[in-house]
Amino acid sequence: MSGLIVHPFSTRIMSTTVTVPPVPPTANVSDRLRKKASRHIKERFIEALLFCAALISVFTTAAIVYILVKESWIFFEAVPLSRFLFDTQWTPLFDDAHYGIMVLLSGTITSSAVALAVAIPLGTIIAIYLSEFAPFKVREIAKPFLELLGGVPTIVYGYFALVFLTPLLQKIYPELPGFNLLSAGLIMGVMIIPYVASLSEDAMRAVPMALREGSYAMGATRLQTALRVVMPAATSGIASAYILGISRAVGETMILAVAAGMQPNLTFNPTESGATITSYIVQVALGDLPHGSIGYQTIFAAGLSLLLLTLMFNLLGHYLRKRFREVY
Amino acid sequence: MSNETTLNIEPDANAAIKAECRNFGFYYGDFQALKDINMPLYDKKVTALIGPSGCGKSTLLRSFNRMHDLYPGNRYQGEIVMQPDNTNLLAREVDPIEVRMRISMVFQKPNPFPKSIFENVAYSLRVRGLTNKSELADRVQHSLKGAALWDEVKHRLNDLGANLSGGQQQRLCIARALAADPEIILFDEPTSALDPIATASIEELITELKEKVTILIVTHNMQQAARISDFTAYMYIGELIEFGVTDQVFIKPKNKQTEDYITGRFG
Numbered sequence: 001m002s003g004l005i006v007h008p009f010s011t012r013i014m015s016t017t018v019t020v021p022p023v024p025p026t027a028n029v030s031d032r033l034r035k036k037a038s039r040h041i042k043e044r045f046i047e048a049l050l051f052c053a054a055l056i057s058v059f060t061t062a063a064i065v066y067i068l069v070k071e072s073w074i075f076f077e078a079v080p081l082s083r084f085l086f087d088t089q090w091t092p093l094f095d096d097a098h099y100g101i102m103v104l105l106s107g108t109i110t111s112s113a114v115a116l117a118v119a120i121p122l123g124t125i126i127a128i129y130l131s132e133f134a135p136f137k138v139r140e141i142a143k144p145f146l147e148l149l150g151g152v153p154t155i156v157y158g159y160f161a162l163v164f165l166t167p168l169l170q171k172i173y174p175e176l177p178g179f180n181l182l183s184a185g186l187i188m189g190v191m192i193i194p195y196v197a198s199l200s201e202d203a204m205r206a207v208p209m210a211l212r213e214g215s216y217a218m219g220a221t222r223l224q225t226a227l228r229v230v231m232p233a234a235t236s237g238i239a240s241a242y243i244l245g246i247s248r249a250v251g252e253t254m255i256l257a258v259a260a261g262m263q264p265n266l267t268f269n270p271t272e273s274g275a276t277i278t279s280y281i282v283q284v285a286l287g288d289l290p291h292g293s294i295g296y297q298t299i300f301a302a303g304l305s306l307l308l309l310t311l312m313f314n315l316l317g318h319y320l321r322k323r324f325r326e327v328y
Numbered sequence: 329m330s331n332e333t334t335l336n337i338e339p340d341a342n343a344a345i346k347a348e349c350r351n352f353g354f355y356y357g358d359f360q361a362l363k364d365i366n367m368p369l370y371d372k373k374v375t376a377l378i379g380p381s382g383c384g385k386s387t388l389l390r391s392f393n394r395m396h397d398l399y400p401g402n403r404y405q406g407e408i409v410m411q412p413d414n415t416n417l418l419a420r421e422v423d424p425i426e427v428r429m430r431i432s433m434v435f436q437k438p439n440p441f442p443k444s445i446f447e448n449v450a451y452s453l454r455v456r457g458l459t460n461k462s463e464l465a466d467r468v469q470h471s472l473k474g475a476a477l478w479d480e481v482k483h484r485l486n487d488l489g490a491n492l493s494g495g496q497q498q499r500l501c502i503a504r505a506l507a508a509d510p511e512i513i514l515f516d517e518p519t520s521a522l523d524p525i526a527t528a529s530i531e532e533l534i535t536e537l538k539e540k541v542t543i544l545i546v547t548h549n550m551q552q553a554a555r556i557s558d559f560t561a562y563m564y565i566g567e568l569i570e571f572g573v574t575d576q577v578f579i580k581p582k583n584k585q586t587e588d589y590i591t592g593r594f595g
């Protein structure tokens with residue numbers, strides 16, 4: 001059958017090649033030049049368009065940083081930096097106001113730690129399975145499914161944590177409050193798994209077959225090959241996947257706002273409720289604090305802290321990528 | 329099969345056979361890449377596989393250590409029997425990992441692991457469960473000496489293997505293959521990615537290695553086959569055309585096709 005399709009097609013190609021008239025040597029030089037000039041203008045236009053598109057994202061980022069710094073400046077004129085960093089209470093709305101970012105940071109760190117304790121091991125195991133063990137068909141089905149999981153709106157995860165996971169955990173551990181960092185963190189971990197798994201799997205799949213063959217030829221098993229050759233070869237990609245996971249955890253808002261409670265609480269105990277930097281910002285932004293008050297300015301200081309935190313992780317990721325550049 | 333393999337060899341009662349293909353065939357899915365191969369590998373000798381590109385040299389070589397098992401759809405036919413235990417390497421109940429423990433391999437392009445020089449060589453020992461530090465160090469040193477690399481790397485064993493030159497990387501891969509004392513080592517065009525000086529050192533190494541181990545080498549370089557091998561097998565489109573003592577195959581080929589190939593008529 002394929003012969004029937006291919007044959008006439010190839011003859012058609014051949015006949016067109018033959019019937020193309022030879023290009024006349026004169027007259028078409030300026031013709032070609034003109035074409036070139038118009039193409040040139042078109043290309044310049046497209047180039048400018050692309051440059052503008054790139055400029056928009058740079059400009060937006062710059063504007064965000066500018067506003068955060070400017071508004072935070074107003075905050076730090078009223079509240080000294082030392083109190084912001086070292087105070088152990090966060091009560092901006094009380095008469096006796098305290099502005100210790102540590103309190104919100106502890107919520108962010110605790111919930112992120114729980115999430116990463118779920119997402120990094122599971123994500124890595126899934127990546128190893130999909131890249132090194134799964135038959136072709138399983139991978140073809142599992143990969144899109146994973147990516148779908150990454151597309152579920154986080155508020156859905158938040159409600160799932162609140163109305164399903166927390167009651168379940170309370171059966172095991174009755175003292176657990178209705179809002180807690182634990183169940184929010186666990187569900188956040190599930191949310192992050194696809195990111196870690198998918199990126200790690202890409203990194204591992206990119207490892208050349210020649211390295212795997214070398215390992216198998218030395219008598220290694222699949223697991224030995226995966227753990228001792230493929231993973232080390234994919235270190236930088238896997239590290240990027242982890243860093244992305246951390247950034248997602250630190251920046252996640254809705255799951256925590258819904259399921260973790262929003263009381264600022266200086267704690268590293270996941271079975272308590274607590275506010276994170278992000279959930280605090282939502283709370284204030286939706287509340288009725290007058291614009292321009294110090295209480296309102298706190299969200300910019302908190303936002304700036306969050307920006308610095310994620311910037312730190314991005315720099316770390318950049319460093320790791322350079323340090324463990326793929327060496328195959 | 330229509331053509332019998334031409335044997336260009338005097339029967340020698342003393343020559344011990346290390347392994348033997350018996351009516352061996354191979355399929356990539358529906359495509360039959362090897363047909364009815366009957367070929368001995370003599371113990372502690374170098375056997376060279378020659379023939380035009382695409383004739384199935386690599387396919388035959390990679391059958392010995394069951395590399396084809398890594399990919400779905402591949403199928404073996406017949407037997408490859410290993411001595412002295414008379415094991416059919418292709419039998420279903422034989423674990424390919426066991427086979428690869430006995431038959432090691434060096435690839436066309438050097439493929440050191442993303443590890444230190446030391447760990448590259450220690451790899452085949454570690455996957456066998458060896459953890460004793462001093463024994464590992466001894467055997468790594470021994471293998472590096474065996475691969476004529478020790479003097480060049482003894483002060484930098486913790487450097488990445490990938491930082492070595494191409495020829496050194498290939499010798500590192502040979503050291504890695506030697507470390508676990510294999511009975512047979514397979515070489516798939518081991519010098520095709522190397523310069524002439526590195527090539528010469530690898531060739532010298534292979535002639536030294538045959539005192540301890542049986543060698544099967546694929547080469548597209550006829551001079552190389554003539555220089556380093558004791559036996560030569562000429563293959564053409566999946567069939568073994570002629571097998572014999574290297575000198576005889578090159579000087580007095582018995583089969584017309586072999587003669588044409590060797591005198592360069594095939595290109």
Ligand SMILES: Nc1ncnc2c1ncn2[C@@H]1O[C@H](COP(=O)(O)OP(=O)(O)O)[C@@H](O)[C@H]1O
Nearest residue numbers: 356359361379380381382383384385386387388
């Ligand atoms: N993975 C594969 N799938 C299908 N056909 C293959 C595969 N590898 C090699 N072949 C085919 O098998 C034949 C022998 O290939 P190969 O053993 O690599 O030849 P050589 O090493 O002698 O150049 C060739 O026709 C090649 O196209």
Ligand SMILES: [Mg+2]
Nearest residue numbers: 385386387546
């Ligand atoms: Mg080949």
